[in-house]
Amino acid sequence: MNIATIGTSTITERFVDAIGKTDVLTFAGAYSRTADKAEKLGAPRIFTDFNELADDASIDVVYIASPNSLHFEQALLLMKHKKHIICEKPMFSTSLELAEAFKTADDNGVFLFEAFRNxxxxxxxxxxxxxxxxxxxxxxxxxxxxxxxxxxxxxxxxxxxxxxxxxxxxxxxxxxxxxxxxxxxxxxxxxxxxxxxxxxxxxxxxxxxxxxxxxxxxxxxxxxxxxxxxxxxxxxxxxxxxxxxxxxxxxxxxxxxxxxxxxxxxxxxxxxxxxxYEAEAVASAIKSNNREMYKHYRNISExxxxxxxxxxxxxxxxxxxxxx
The missing domain is CATH 3.30.360.10 (Dihydrodipicolinate Reductase; domain 2)
Incomplete structure (x- = not known):
């Protein structure tokens, strides 16, 4: 599965490194409002237009590591474009946002995982x-x-x-x-x-x-x-x-x-x-449609x-x- 990232902090760099150690994910692109920051991640493709990332059918999964308050809006748009989400903690600001996001995930047949790496x-x-x-x-x-x-x-x-x-x-x-x-x-x-x-x-x-x-x-x-x-x-x-x-x-x-x-x-x-371990487990769950595992981690997030x-x-x- 092809994965793109949002965010250019140290945590994103570590996640990109983790992607390279899995057998189920391929680092395909990175989004940043500033292209030179995204280029430092070594992504094959750079997105500076968020809608372009959302519209790209070749991207299966998106890892979100933007500032906390931006997670909700970004995740909702991406899920409405049928993309699975791995979102850095805290995933959202409120329980109301969380409930709406999980409903959006269900309505669009995608997974929404919070990145509790531990x-x-x-x-x-x-x-x-x-x-x-x-x-x-x-x-x-x-x-x-x-x-x-x-x-x-x-x-x-x-x-x-x-x-x-x-x-x-x-x-x-x-x-x-x-x-x-x-x-x-x-x-x-x-x-x-x-x-x-x-x-x-x-x-x-x-x-x-x-x-x-x-x-x-x-x-x-x-x-x-x-x-x-x-x-x-x-x-x-x-x-x-x-x-x-x-x-x-x-x-x-x-x-x-x-x-x-x-x-x-x-x-x-x-x-x-x-x-x-997080990248491998979540990607494998998405690929195999492991609803039981998804329900387990969803409950923890809630x-x-x-x-x-x-x-x-x-x-x-x-x-x-x-x-x-």
């Missing part, structure tokens, strides 16, 4: 299979905290896209979705969501925590784009504890048995560019956006897409 890896599957070994779950802690160079712009009085409500930015939707999506993949939909944010003068969060209440199990997720953290993640049950080095990518999964103290390493060595929407509501974070 959920497609071999070590994610190993972590998921290990949960039962720790017994009844009681508490888990998952985090993604990484200082953003764009925060320096905020400190200088500017409003970069990633920290702007106009572009649906903030730490929650940029980094928080990694631990939150992992929690949803492992534990399902929480019964209650409680969120606390550190707000920036731009109107979005710079860091925060979202507590997911599962009744007999509490999962604390933390995220930040204004600090770094080197804390490991933990999943604790009555019979043992799983320690993981990070949520994306997961390179170490250590299981400690409570009674004996015995430790077991469960992780395997993964490819350096873990986006390869739960995650309702969590982030509730978290933003509790902290009075309103995106321009909602205010209009």
């Amino acid at each position: 959920l497609y890896t071999p070590n994610h599957e190993r972590l998921k299979n290990a949960i039962a070994k720790v017994g009844p779950l009681r508490h888990s802690f998952l985090q993604y905290m990484k200082y953003s160079s764009r925060y320096d712009n905020v400190l200088a009085g500017e409003e970069p896209n990633i920290f702007s409500p106009k572009f649906s930015g903030g730490a929650l939707v940029d980094l928080g979705v990694y631990p939150i999506s992992l929690a949803v993949s492992l534990f399902g939909k929480p019964e209650k969501v409680t969120a606390h944010m550190t707000m920036l003068p731009t109107g979005v969060d710079g860091s925060g925590s979202v507590i997911l209440d599962y009744g007999t199990h509490t999962c604390t997720t933390m995220f930040s784009k204004i600090t770094d953290s080197y804390l490991p993640g933990e999943i604790s049950g009555e019979n043992g504890t799983i320690t993981l080095d990070h949520v994306a990518p997961i390179s170490s999964i250590e299981l400690t048995e409570r009674r004996s103290g015995q430790k077991e390493q469960l992780a395997v060595q993964e490819e350096e560019n873990d986006m390869m 739960i995650v956006i309702h969590i982030t929407e509730e978290a933003r509501k509790q902290n009075n974070i309103v995106f321009a897409a909602e205010a209009e």
Whole structure:
């Protein structure tokens, strides 16, 4: 299948590299308003007219990595032109946009996947299979905290896209979705969501925590784009504890048995560019029309956006897409 990309950031460069490692995708084109930026990706064809990309029948799939607030409009037009979509997280600004987009996908017989790269890896599957070994779950802690160079712009009085409500930015939707999506993949939909944010003068969060209440199990997720953290993640049950080095990518999964103290390493060595697993899995699902897999990841996207929407509501974070 032929795939085109939208966006020219580092994440797009990594995805293009991942495409080259798959057997089911061929990098066929790149869209950018500025041709020289798209040329740096090494695309066989450059699109500077969005409608031209949408009209090109040779393009089967489009990977969207534009600013968050542009995802919805771009995805809808492309799906109406019968193109499958892999959209960077956060896929859309609101649950209403998500619902409309999935309906558009269904109406046009195409797939719409959110690019939760951390959920497609071999070590994610190993972590998921290990949960039962720790017994009844009681508490888990998952985090993604990484200082953003764009925060320096905020400190200088500017409003970069990633920290702007106009572009649906903030730490929650940029980094928080990694631990939150992992929690949803492992534990399902929480019964209650409680969120606390550190707000920036731009109107979005710079860091925060979202507590997911599962009744007999509490999962604390933390995220930040204004600090770094080197804390490991933990999943604790009555019979043992799983320690993981990070949520994306997961390179170490250590299981400690409570009674004996015995430790077991469960992780395997993964490819350096873990986006390869995402690209391969999604493309294979599209090619084989794997509706069961599609339903699984679609459900995760729906739960995650309702969590982030509730978290933003509790902290009075309103995106321009909602205010209009």
